Amino acid sequence: MTRYVLARLGGVVVILLAVCLFTYLIFFKLSPDPAVMICGKTCTPERIDSIRSVLGLNQPILTQFGEFLRGIVAGRDYGAVHCPAPCLGYSFQTNESVWSMLTSRLPVSITVAVGAAVLWLLAGVIGGLVSAVKQGTWWDRTAMALALGGVSVPNYVLALVLQYVLVVKLQVLPFPSAPAFGDDPVLWFESYLMPWVVLAVGYACLYARLTRSNVIDTLSENYYRTARAKGLGGALIMRRHALRPALTPIATIFGMDFAGLLGGALITETVFGLNGIGKLAADSIAKNDQPVIMAVTLLAAFFVVIGNVVVDLVYTALDPRVRVVSA
């Protein structure tokens, strides 16, 4: 088992390196000259040259890439400025350290992501479960019709509608501002409520449909019939012979969805003006701030790759059939 984990982590490093290189080459090839960008409007050829040599832009591309990697592991120097490890460079726009930009914005994104995930799991799984048990009833049909509709509403539309109705018209919620939890828990909750809902709705609808169909399938499994023939009933049969088999695959899907959440966070954070990683990504792309784009891309890749490993490990723990094969 330990060997399996180590082998997977080795794989993770290789994949991340590949993503790094790929991203680096794309931005190197496709972007306008960073030196010109940094130099700004009042610029002389001499200044551009000196910026080039400070950033190492006159080196061969692979040397630059090597420097970039070394900066992450050991830190690096830009002329007189020392950038401590993990060094992701400095923003072309604000001169801030990219690493500190990431770390200062991560808590906002994590709050949005985790809150949304809790919401969509609760709503999706419980809704789907009730639908499955009350299959074919009025509740089931309404819930599933809503779920079908909910999947197809783009989340930026939902965000704008909610914001208009709840903040502007009815004024029941404040404008989202990402306050700290400790300062004012109520404001914190009210601020994040809309982002959570917006990010969660689509997933909740998907999960409701998924849970419903998985539970219904499980209820027609032979082992569920066996459990009934054994005289089991109530919560026990539900938990062991319906929910456990029906929800295990959902746990896997959840891991993947959660790891890939940055895409959804990008839109949600931008619409609500929350200063998270998603908004950082959107801003840096708009302004062609290469070090930041690079860092955000790597972070997203990192989450997806790590998420994959975690999902595999969790699945191994949850499904005895897989567990024995890999042990």
Add this chain to the structure above:
Amino acid sequence: MSDELFVVEDLTVTTSTGRGPVDVVKNVSFTVGRDETLGIVGESGSGKSMTALAVLGLLPRGARTSGSVRLDGTELLGRSDRELRPIRGNAISMVFQDPLSSLNPYYTVGLQIEEMYRTHRGGSRKAARQVVIEALEQVRIPDAGRRIDQYPHQFSGGMRQRVMIAMALCCSPSLLIADEPTTALDVTVQAQILELLAELQSTTGTGMIFITHDLAVISSIAQRVLVMRSGDPVEYGTAEQVFSDPQHDYTRMLLDAVPRIDDEVAS
């Protein structure tokens, strides 16, 4: 009459299909005495499983029943799920056709037997574990103390069916219904399982309903035989009657389809 363990009278099962209600079991009557085995034979789709499921109230959604099913004089038909639970697995238990899909892949076989035992008998997990080990030993699973903590996929087909039988017998039911328990197994294993069932049945004194489409199997194990065809009871009588002097063309046809091994097996 009162010495009959299990009596079914005029059992009719109606399922609802897209084309309206269909009687998949029609006016079936039979009895099973203590210590006795009834064989139910018929081709695929003749309503054998529906008959068995009706007894325990496990029919698919939308199925309706009429008639009477009595265990020790107590009527079972038309009882609610809740009322039937104490009977299922306890007084009447069932072994199904496909042992792999009939066991939950997420739990050890030990737990799946234990949960049933404790549902009916209560007691601590530790005490139940001992009972489960004994039940597994009774169906001759070697190294039962270790096997109890393994998952269904770690067992061979024959071993899984032994697990199912151990489960079915662990609460000492008065009636065991085996619905084609050997169909999914290969021939040598089939013979072992049959032998085991016959032996356990005679030592425990459990009444048994043995469902199959194989007359040869019935002849070796059953004292009474019910032949079914598309829901109708075609022929019913003692094994000798049915085999030596079949009254119905359909039974004769089934008998002709059997290579004449029934004499050997019966002896």
